[in-house]
Amino acid sequence: MKSALFLLPFALVPFFANDFWLVQIFGRALILGIIALSLTFLAAYLGVVSFAQATMAGVAGYTVAYFGPNTVDVGREMPFFVVLPLAMIMATLSGAIIGLIARRSQGIYAIMITLAIGVAFFYFTRQNYNYFNGWTGFSGIRAPEIAGTSLREPLPFYLLIILVSALCLLFVNGFIKSPLGLTIQAVRDAPKRVLAIGIPTTPVIVSAYAFAGFIAGSGGILNVWYQERISSFSVGLGPIVDILVIAVIGGLKNPIGAFIGALAFVLLDTFAVDFIDRERFNTLIGLVLLAIIMGAPDGLHGLAKSWLSRFKKRPSENQV
Amino acid sequence: MPINHDHKTANALEIQGVGRRFGGFWAVKDVSLSVRPGERRAVLGPNGAGKTTLFNVLTGDLAASAGTIRMDGADVTQTPMHKRIKGGLRRTYQHAHLFDGLTVRETLFLAVSSVAGGWQRFMPLKPSDGAIGKAESLAQMSGLCSDLGREVANLSHGQRRQLEIGMALAENPKMLLLDEPAAGLSPSERPRLAELLLSLPKDITIVLIEHDMDIALRTSDSVSVLHNGRLLAEGSPENIMSNEAVHDVYMGGAHGH
Numbered sequence: 215m216k217s218a219l220f221l222l223p224f225a226l227v228p229f230f231a232n233d234f235w236l237v238q239i240f241g242r243a244l245i246l247g248i249i250a251l252s253l254t255f256l257a258a259y260l261g262v263v264s265f266a267q268a269t270m271a272g273v274a275g276y277t278v279a280y281f282g283p284n285t286v287d288v289g290r291e292m293p294f295f296v297v298l299p300l301a302m303i304m305a306t307l308s309g310a311i312i313g314l315i316a317r318r319s320q321g322i323y324a325i326m327i328t329l330a331i332g333v334a335f336f337y338f339t340r341q342n343y344n345y346f347n348g349w350t351g352f353s354g355i356r357a358p359e360i361a362g363t364s365l366r367e368p369l370p371f372y373l374l375i376i377l378v379s380a381l382c383l384l385f386v387n388g389f390i391k392s393p394l395g396l397t398i399q400a401v402r403d404a405p406k407r408v409l410a411i412g413i414p415t416t417p418v419i420v421s422a423y424a425f426a427g428f429i430a431g432s433g434g435i436l437n438v439w440y441q442e443r444i445s446s447f448s449v450g451l452g453p454i455v456d457i458l459v460i461a462v463i464g465g466l467k468n469p470i471g472a473f474i475g476a477l478a479f480v481l482l483d484t485f486a487v488d489f490i491d492r493e494r495f496n497t498l499i500g501l502v503l504l505a506i507i508m509g510a511p512d513g514l515h516g517l518a519k520s521w522l523s524r525f526k527k528r529p530s531e532n533q534v
Numbered sequence: 535m536p537i538n539h540d541h542k543t544a545n546a547l548e549i550q551g552v553g554r555r556f557g558g559f560w561a562v563k564d565v566s567l568s569v570r571p572g573e574r575r576a577v578l579g580p581n582g583a584g585k586t587t588l589f590n591v592l593t594g595d596l597a598a599s600a601g602t603i604r605m606d607g608a609d610v611t612q613t614p615m616h617k618r619i620k621g622g623l624r625r626t627y628q629h630a631h632l633f634d635g636l637t638v639r640e641t642l643f644l645a646v647s648s649v650a651g652g653w654q655r656f657m658p659l660k661p662s663d664g665a666i667g668k669a670e671s672l673a674q675m676s677g678l679c680s681d682l683g684r685e686v687a688n689l690s691h692g693q694r695r696q697l698e699i700g701m702a703l704a705e706n707p708k709m710l711l712l713d714e715p716a717a718g719l720s721p722s723e724r725p726r727l728a729e730l731l732l733s734l735p736k737d738i739t740i741v742l743i744e745h746d747m748d749i750a751l752r753t754s755d756s757v758s759v760l761h762n763g764r765l766l767a768e769g770s771p772e773n774i775m776s777n778e779a780v781h782d783v784y785m786g787g788a789h790g791h
């Protein structure tokens with residue numbers, strides 16, 4: 215509950231920000247934050263760094279593009295109340311399948327296998343024209359109008375984004391306290407011991423990835439409405455690395471880190487051009503990443519936490 | 535899995551010719567023994583004798599390289615570990631092997647709901663959950679009731695051992711395999727452990743690996759001695775104490791390996 219309060223400042227943004235700040239900065243940051251949240255969830259609670267989160271988000275995005283209004287000759291339009299659940303199911307399913315493939319891998323091997331899956335999906339979308347329209351992908355994707363309110367309007371769209379962000383944070387924080395969520399953390403700490411208390415680990419790992427797919431899918435739907443297009447480049451190495459960079463900058467220990475990292479990333483991405491060449495952005499983000507990894511391994515969230523605790527008196531130790 | 539129920543030999547545990555090989559080295563070789571239901575059996579032997587490896591094979595942590603294992607008459611040699619646990623088998627580990635990021639309450643809750651069912655639920659846990667109540671009484675039994683909310687990573691060594699035992703006692707075990715539960719306990723903590731072992735329901739079959747002779751002999755009806763992976767001797771505690779071969783192994787060439 216408390217952690218969703220962290221999004222309160224984001225909720226105040228509409229009172230003073232113009233449409234540019236509302237959607238391009240804060241809206242985009244929250245969307246990327248949701249997708250990065252799915253990575254942070256797996257890292258913090260399953261102990262696995264997954265490079266396939268942009269892929270899971272992309273599966274939801276492509277589902278919305280294929281079954282929604284678009285300006286290419288691929289797909290079949292269906293009402294949004296069918297498309298949205300379908301997109302969520304597809305993303306969750308993609309998470310489960312990736313989890314099934316990666317279930318025995320940890321550390322560097324999990325990174326390699328999820329990266330391989332992400333890259334394979336990227337090439338698949340480039341080469342397949344029937345469902346993905348090749349490398350051109352889909353354009354002209356439009357967010358629906360619900361109850362007379364167009365989600366293409368900045369304010370309603372932003373309010374939807376912040377609602378979904380808050381729900382995702384609440385889902386994650388509720389889920390990790392559920393029996394299955396506790397089991398996922400037990401698998402992170404001592405997988406063999408989980409077997410030794412009588413729980414097979416494969417369904418546990420698969421459901422953690424599936425849950426991550428669900429979260430990534432919610433971000434993926436918002437992202438495709440925000441971009442109004444999707445193509446193989448949306449699931450390529452660029453977005454894959456962006457999501458990882460966001461999660462690492464924010465901090466992999468706490469779900470909130472994903473949103474902090476995303477805001478920092480979007481601010482840099484948007485305003486660094488004012489100071490440096492566009493082509494130098496990758497160098498800049500690389501240096502920021504390096505500084506974080508060297509100076510604050512728990513990311514901006516960890517940094518903020520340690521600063522805050524320095525201001526407070528001794529934190530009470532008898533919390534049980 | 536095939537369940538061959540054989541009523542004549544419904545021992546709690548019945549193993550025949552069991553072996554485990556690491557590369558070319560047999561850590562456990564041709565061990566046969568049987569344990570009656572409710573029996574308290576101590577397994578002794580110098581370091582490296584193969585005691586822990588034998589436990590690993592019994593639970594399914596490791597596959598047996600040879601032999602058959604029967605529990606309550608059913609052949610479980612090929613049965614995966616989590617199914618053996620469902621059947622009533624529990625173990626503790628010599629080197630405590632715990633969920634460091636969870637609290638004591640959450641750990642014991644999982645130990646309960648893994649056997650009783652319910653670990654798959656994904657809605658937030660309610661404090662009124664039945665398994666939470668059971669977890670708290672397990673904490674009571676293992677002397678951890680004032681540490682329920684503590685993170686396992688912050689427990690002392692002795693408390694980690696207590697938690698190991700608490701987890702193993704979840705949901706009416708039929709057979710407990712305890713791997714050096716007293717290891718690393720202070721002399722003042724040892725008698726409490728012996729009390730706890732003696733207070734367990736008499737119908738639980740217990741196989742205990744223990745270096746502390748006092749605890750081992752006080753709590754057991756019979757003793758098996760392993761040496762270099764083989765069964766060296768078997769008998770009552772008195773018999774074993776006066777067995778010359780056992781004395782040789784413990785006093786004499788015990789450092790052979």
Ligand SMILES: Nc1ncnc2c1ncn2[C@@H]1O[C@H](COP(=O)(O)OP(=O)(O)O)[C@@H](O)[C@H]1O
Nearest residue numbers: 556561579580581582583584585586587588791
């Ligand atoms: N996983 C393993 N790989 C290789 N050798 C092992 C392994 N586990 C145990 N051993 C060897 O098997 C022998 C028996 O070990 P163990 O069963 O731990 O003995 P004990 O518990 O009686 O002290 C030792 O020589 C040990 O080095």
Ligand SMILES: [Mg+2]
Nearest residue numbers: 585586587628
């Ligand atoms: Mg041992």
